[in-house]
Amino acid sequence: MIKNTVAILLLVYSCFTNAEIYKWVDEQGRTHYEDKPVGNAKEMEINTEKQGHIKVNKERELKQQRLLETYEDDLQRKNEEIARKKKKKKKLARECYQAKNRLKHYERASSLYDLDKNGKRITMSNIEREKATAVLRNKIKKSCK
DSSP: OHHHHHHHHHHHHHHHOOOOEEEEEOTTSOEEEESSOOTTOEEEOOOOSSOOOOOOOHHHHHHHHHHHHHHHHHHHHHHHHHHHHHHHHHHHHHHHHHHHHHHHHHHHOSOOEEEOTTSOEEEOOHHHHHHHHHHHHHHHHHHOO
16 A cells, blocks of 8 residues: 555656756867756756657658568468478378278289279289289379378
């Protein structure tokens, strides 16, 4: 309670404080500013209530805007690249799984067949079966890295 009262009193007191600045010139002609009067110092009144407006150059604003747009474009491209890589990785994983699964079926089956235009089964010869198995193994090598 006492701490709060002291804090409030200090805040109120600080609102009423008054600072004075003195300007004086030394023997070499250099200008100095002090808070206490010195020999030839002149008291100055400075209005601290007015808030100045900093003018920002239009070119500077445009540069900032372009920089921001460039950053956003780069971020978007990076996110798109990450999404593409994820999609490609997922596709390769799916192809790998399917190829391994098909290879298991090829190895278990007593014979392999293809379908012709009419949907009729055509049994593969041993040479065709070995070629199909080799193609499948190559696909597994590419997909399953």
